[in-house]
Amino acid sequence: MKKEGLGLKPKRKRGPGPDSDLIREQILGIISENWPIHASGILEHLHLDKKEKHSLILAKYHLDQLAREDKIKLKKIGQSMVAWPHEVEKLRIVHDLMRGL
Numbered sequence: 001m002k003k004e005g006l007g008l009k010p011k012r013k014r015g016p017g018p019d020s021d022l023i024r025e026q027i028l029g030i031i032s033e034n035w036p037i038h039a040s041g042i043l044e045h046l047h048l049d050k051k052e053k054h055s056l057i058l059a060k061y062h063l064d065q066l067a068r069e070d071k072i073k074l075k076k077i078g079q080s081m082v083a084w085p086h087e088v089e090k091l092r093i094v095h096d097l098m099r100g101l
Helices: 020-033 039-045 053-068 086-100
Strands: 072-077 080-085
Touching: 020 039, 020 053, 020 080, 039 053, 039 080, 053 072, 053 080, 072 086, 080 086
Parallel strands: none
Antiparallel strands: 072 080
């Protein structure tokens, strides 16, 4: 018996899509230019609706990936996730060392 016409859809492949690297680079550029920035601020720059759950999940996924690659630092402040470039964290450490001298 054929399953055509039963309304069955092919299973969607899970994981990042083909544009994932492009989106991640856009997000990294936004963070580098506008740090510190929270996830909803990134969504505004990408012209996505920050009230949609899918958009927030997308931003959170890419923020986590960038943090894993040590390109950004993340900190949760209240219910907001704030991001800034990794280079800024390095400058902060150097500043703290110089202040201690």
